[in-house]
Amino acid sequence: MFTFSALNVFKSLSKTIAQQYGRQLSEARERLSLNAGFSCYHDLQNVGLRYPDDARLLRVAFGVERFADVFFLTDIREELAEQVTQRALLDCLAPKASGIRFHMDNLFVESRYDAEKGILIARGEAELTRIEQFRYAQQFQWFSATLDFEVKFREQRWRLVSSSISMRLEANEEEGFIEDSIDDFPPTEFWD
Numbered sequence: 001m002f003t004f005s006a007l008n009v010f011k012s013l014s015k016t017i018a019q020q021y022g023r024q025l026s027e028a029r030e031r032l033s034l035n036a037g038f039s040c041y042h043d044l045q046n047v048g049l050r051y052p053d054d055a056r057l058l059r060v061a062f063g064v065e066r067f068a069d070v071f072f073l074t075d076i077r078e079e080l081a082e083q084v085t086q087r088a089l090l091d092c093l094a095p096k097a098s099g100i101r102f103h104m105d106n107l108f109v110e111s112r113y114d115a116e117k118g119i120l121i122a123r124g125e126a127e128l129t130r131i132e133q134f135r136y137a138q139q140f141q142w143f144s145a146t147l148d149f150e151v152k153f154r155e156q157r158w159r160l161v162s163s164s165i166s167m168r169l170e171a172n173e174e175e176g177f178i179e180d181s182i183d184d185f186p187p188t189e190f191w192d
Helices: 006-021 025-036 041-050 055-062 067-072 074-090
Strands: 100-114 119-133 138-154 157-171
Touching (some): 006 025, 041 055, 067 119, 074 100, 074 138, 119 157
Antiparallel strands (some): 100 119, 138 157
């Protein structure tokens, strides 16, 4: 059995809890199993061996009911958006300038969990909007981003592996920038 399988992560978690609260390991395993919705620890073990992606087991071991839910954890999503934004600003399609920022939307991810390494290997797509701010207007440009990245499970939490991120941007508009309507004029500029 792999080190980072849901069953082994459960065993590690129950051992840590037993040590922290001065309980017997068997008692900690039974209580955690009951709290997870299993009839007993033996039931959890059988399910873990036959159905390693069981939602109850994943919830108690990894904090999610499906591996796809990892990408919607607040910390992961925010860090991924930040990393994608930084890479987009460094990309040749978006030269760095003080008035330019990016916004990431509609993240769609497919993944595969490697139980031997405790790593979720992901391939995703997202929409990026490049926003250039001027004094009285904004310009927008849209990109499709293809992402490859990894999220690892360590110390009972998921963490984005920043060094694993690779990204490819493709512009969605051939015309280039689409200018937004002009706003924020001082009311006295044209109307007095």
